[in-house]
Amino acid sequence: MKRNPAALFFVAAVVAAMLFVGFHAARRSGDGSSDSLDVAGKPAPDFTLQSLDGKNVQLSSYKGQAVLLNFWATWCGPCKIEMPWFVELQKEYGPQGLQIVGVAMDDASKEDITKFVKEMGVNYTILLGKEAVGQEYGGVNVLPTTFFIDRDGKIVAREFGLQSRSLFVDNIKKALSQGQAVQARK
Amino acid sequence: MKTQLVTVFVLFTALALGQSPGKKAPSVTLAPIDPVTVTRGKGAPVSLHFRVAPGFHINSNTPTSEFLIPTALKMDAPTDIALTRTSYPAGKDMSFPFAPDEPLNVYTGDFTVTMTVRPLHTVQAGKYAIHGDLKYQACDNAACYPPKHLPVEFEVKVLKGTTSGGKNPAQSPHAHR
Numbered sequence: 001m002k003r004n005p006a007a008l009f010f011v012a013a014v015v016a017a018m019l020f021v022g023f024h025a026a027r028r029s030g031d032g033s034s035d036s037l038d039v040a041g042k043p044a045p046d047f048t049l050q051s052l053d054g055k056n057v058q059l060s061s062y063k064g065q066a067v068l069l070n071f072w073a074t075w076c077g078p079c080k081i082e083m084p085w086f087v088e089l090q091k092e093y094g095p096q097g098l099q100i101v102g103v104a105m106d107d108a109s110k111e112d113i114t115k116f117v118k119e120m121g122v123n124y125t126i127l128l129g130k131e132a133v134g135q136e137y138g139g140v141n142v143l144p145t146t147f148f149i150d151r152d153g154k155i156v157a158r159e160f161g162l163q164s165r166s167l168f169v170d171n172i173k174k175a176l177s178q179g180q181a182v183q184a185r186k
Numbered sequence: 187m188k189t190q191l192v193t194v195f196v197l198f199t200a201l202a203l204g205q206s207p208g209k210k211a212p213s214v215t216l217a218p219i220d221p222v223t224v225t226r227g228k229g230a231p232v233s234l235h236f237r238v239a240p241g242f243h244i245n246s247n248t249p250t251s252e253f254l255i256p257t258a259l260k261m262d263a264p265t266d267i268a269l270t271r272t273s274y275p276a277g278k279d280m281s282f283p284f285a286p287d288e289p290l291n292v293y294t295g296d297f298t299v300t301m302t303v304r305p306l307h308t309v310q311a312g313k314y315a316i317h318g319d320l321k322y323q324a325c326d327n328a329a330c331y332p333p334k335h336l337p338v339e340f341e342v343k344v345l346k347g348t349t350s351g352g353k354n355p356a357q358s359p360h361a362h363r
Contacts, residue, residue: 074253075323076330078284105332108253116253142329161329162284 039158044069044149045136049103049127052114057127059101060153066093066175067149068100068168071134074108074116076143078162083120085165090124093172097151097181100124105134105143148172151179212324212331213239219340222303225347226311229270229304234259234338236297236320243292244322246277250291254323255333259299261318266306267342269316273300283327303342311346315339 044067048058059067070086072079083102090100104113104126117126134140137147148157148171156178157171217235224230238244245254263269275298277291303316319335 073330073332075255075333077282077290077325078328078330081284107333112253142331144329 039138039147039155042155044147044153044155045133046153047130047133047136049130049133052110052117052126052128057101057125059149062099062101062149063153064151064179064181065097065099066151066172066179067147068098068172068175069137069147069149070100070102071105071129071137071140071143071145072102073104073106073143074113075106079144080120081162082144082146082168083122085168087121087123089168089172093176096176098172098176102126103129103133105129105140148175150175150177151181154179212242212326212334214244214320214322214324214334214336215239216320216336216338221313221341221343223343223345224303224305225345226305226309227307227347229302232301232303232340234299234301234320234340236293236299236336238294238297238324240295242324242326243280243282243290243294244324246291246293247274248277248291250279250289254290255321257293257320257322259301259318259320259338261301261316261338263303263316263318264309264314266309267314267316267344268304268306269301270304271300271302275299282325305342305344309344311344314342314344316342 044059046058046060048056051057059069068086068089070079070082072082086100086102090098102117102122102124106113106129108116110128113126113128137145142160144161146159146163146168147155148159150156156175159167159171215237217237219232219234222230222232244257247256247258249256257274259272259274261269261272275293277293279289280292280294281287281289299320305314316339318338320338321333321335323333324331
C-alpha cells in the first residue's frame, strides 16, 4: 500500500490536535479529580448567602482566615462521607484560623437541610446555596466540589468529587500558610 | 484515502474526548418508542426503555433514604387520554465506595418503565402526542450530578372501535394534532 506523506502528516496533526483538546477539556471539567492549577491564585468570588439560622453571611467577612468552601447537597452520597471529616478538621484547625463553610446546592427545604445537618452533627457554617453563586464558582456541576481559600481570599486549590482526607489536610495547611492572618473569630 | 482520513478523524476524536477519566457527562437515554395504537375505551401498554450510561447509577423510584431523589416519570397527557398503572422496576441494592455499609437502591444499565394508555370513550379518533419527562439524579463512584429531566414523547393513535361512545368535541384533547 502506498503511503502519502502529506496525508500521514495531516493525520498526525489531527491526532495531536484531538489529544490537545481532550487533555484541556479534561482539565476544565469536574470529574472526581483535582484541577487546582486552573484557579489557583485567583480571588474567590465574594457572595452573601443566608445561613440556616437566617443570618446573611458574606464570604469576604472571613478575610484573615483560611476557608474551606464545600458545595454539597443532601442527595449527594459522596458529600456525606466528607462531612464527618470536616467536623473533625474544623475542630483541629479552627483554632489556627480555618473556617469551613458548606454551601447546600439543594432544592430541599431549609427544614430538610437543617434536619440533615443535625443528623450529621455538623459543627461548621452551612449556607443555603443559590445557582448564581455556583455559576460564579464555575458552575458546580459536580458535587462535592471544594475550594480552599487562603487568608487573603485567594483560591489555593479546588477539588472535584470525593477526595482523600489527607489531600484535604494538605490543602488546608496550604491555605492556612498563605496570606495575612487576623485573629480567628469565635 | 478520504475514507481512511475520516475514519482516523472520528476514531481520534472519540479517543481524545474519552481520554478524560470520568469526564463523560452522566446521561440517561430513551430508546425510540413505537406509536401506540389503541381503541378508545380500552387500554394499551406502553414500555419506555431507558439506559443509564456506563459508570453511572441513578436512584430507583424507591430510594433508601428520604434525602435521595427518586427517578420518576411525569407525563402530561391530553385531558381525556388517561395514563394509568405506571410501573417502575425494582432497583438493585448496590454498595459504592462512598458508602460501603449503606447499600443504595439504584438503576444501572437498562431499565424499563411501563404504563397503560387508556383513551376515554369521548376521545375523537386520531393521533395524539403524549409528552412528559423522566426526572433522575445520577452519581458515579466519587461524585454526584444535579438532577436532570429527560424529555419523553410518544404518539398514540386512537381508533374508533366498535362500541359507540359519546362524541363530545368540547372535550377534545389539547394535544390533538
